[in-house]
Amino acid sequence: MSASSPxxxxxxxxxxxxxFSQHPWVFAGAVRSVSGxxxxxxAVIVRSHExxxxAHGLFHPTSNIQVRLYSWKEDQPLDDxxxxARVASAVGFRQKLFHGQPAERACRLIFSEADGLSGLxxxxxxxxxxxxxTSSALAQRQALILGELQKLLQPRGIWLRTERGIKELENLEVEDGLLTGENPPRSLEIVENGLKFLVDLKAGQKTGFYFDQxxxxxxxxxxxxxxxxxxxLYTYTGSFALAAARLGDCRNxxxxxSSQPAIDMGIANAELNGLADRIHFECGDCGEYLxxxxxxxxxxxxxxxxxPKLARTRSGLERAAKAYVRLNRLAMEALNPDGILITCSCSGHLNREDFEQIIARAALDSGRRVQILEQRGQAVDHPVSVHCVETSYLKCFVCRVA
Structure with missing residues (x-):
């Protein structure tokens, strides 16, 4: 890091x-010049053409997001x-939110832009x-941030996972593995909604479990x-299925x-909760199964x-929309009259209004009359920043299909 003026x-x-409205991503196409x-x-200072x-931000010369912004106060530089303070604020919020509840030990502690820590x-x-x-620039502060996490939470270990494609996008030279402390066991047990789940930090999808749902x-x-x-459908390790069997007392x-390891973990989760006789697991393509x-x-x-996320880029939205329409149409056709469809999208590039239109198109194609009963989003440990609409990524619509 340079010791001279930014x-x-x-x-x-x-x-x-x-x-000026505090969106944190400055794309390369918005930049006129860079001094030095x-x-x-x-750390750099971002100024208007006048x-x-x-704001103060972190620079990355070859990333599409050339500057990530963190502080909009001129007298608040990006020092240690x-x-x-940012890490402590995010962690403290979850501790206050979930104090004494099982979710305190099974949650998202830092949610990138929503917690003012874009890229983490x-x-x-x-x-x-x-x-x-997800930011090579912020990853330069890894030792400092891990030290604060260690101080606040005293974890037994901290494990690194990388998102698909991010190493190439950010020129990020990291590999999955242990950062500090002890290696986690292959399966860790958490509790959610009164159910026990086994989580694989090393080989599970994303960071191991989808707390947002x-x-x-x-x-x-x-x-x-x-x-x-x-x-x-797309059960991963059986979380919705187990909730149906336990919270809804469903027997069928x-x-x-499509992932056999996920199915295997789902079967283990069902056995762990004494629900194996209520849930039948299948490995296969969900569209073909429907x-x-x-x-x-x-x-x-x-x-x-x-x-999973069907639109990873804006250029892939049209293809993703067709896939969403097909899946929702098939699901509607497979429902009994007055059936309930809980349909979700975690594609951040697909907004809520467009997803609602996808449901409407699927209803027309299926010949079913559909009512939206609820429009929901992600859990409270995944807050939405009013300055960055992209943090409102999860859409969950509960529909009655007549």
Whole structure:
């Protein structure tokens, strides 16, 4: 890091408004000039083309997000005290939110832009933390941030996971593995909504578990009954399926996922909770499974549709929309009259209004009359920043299909 005055990034005319409004991402196309030759991770000052101060940020010369902004106060530089305070604020919020509850030991501790730490995700899983960097610039502060996490939480270990493609996008030279402390066991046990789940930090998807759906899984207590026939698609390790079996007292639940290791963990979770006799697990393509069920005349009372991110870039939105329409149409066709469809999208590039239109198109294509009963989002440990709409990524619509 340079000890001299920070370099200055000057924006092009008519490009400063989003950043005055505290959006944290300055894309390369908005930059007119850069003074000096700042390196990856160096603190810079961002100014308008007229020279007005906008914010302090971290620079990355080759990333599409050339500057990530963190402080909009000119007298608040990005020193060690700044990062320590941000980490402490995020962790303290979760401790206050979940104090004494099981979620305190199974939650998202730091949610990137929403917590003013663009480029960093931290989850707590029992006595371990799992860290994911999406910014090479912020990752330069890893030792400082890990030290603060260690001080605040005393975890037994901190494990690093990397998101697919991010190393290439950010030129991030990291590998999955232990950062500090003890290696986590292959499966850690957490509690959610009164259910026990095994979590694999090392080989599980993303950071091991999807805490963002915690509150939506609890919906099974509202919509399911003991006689409901439930189909949980893209089940991963069985979280919605187990919620249906326990919270809804359902005796006939089918859970499908294309990953055999995920299915194996789901079976273990069902056995752990004494629900193995209520849930049938299938490994296979979820779209093809729906088609086969419709062809066989099988129908369900509740279908959960929670696919992985189908639109990873804006250029992929059109293709993703077609896939969402197909999946939702098939799910509607496979529901009994007055059935419940819980349909989700975690694609941040797809906004809530467009997802609602996808549901409407699927309803027309299926010939079913559909009512939206609830529009929901991510759990409270995944807060939404009003300055960065991209943090409102999870859409969960509860629909009645007549």
């Amino acid at each position: 370099a200055v990034v000057t924006l092009k005319p008519r490009r400063a408004l989003p950043f 030759m700042p390196q990856v991770g160096e 020279g007005q101060f906008i 005290a700044f990062w320590i 995700i931290v989850d707590r899983v029992n006595d371990w933390l799992v860290v994911q960097w 915690r509150d939506n899984r609890a919906l099974m207590k509202t919509y399911a009954t003991s006689s409901s026939r439930v189909l949980d 639940v089918t859970a499908v996922d 088609e086969s069920q419709i062809a066989a005349g099988e129908r369900y009372d509740i279908i959960v549709l929670d696919p």
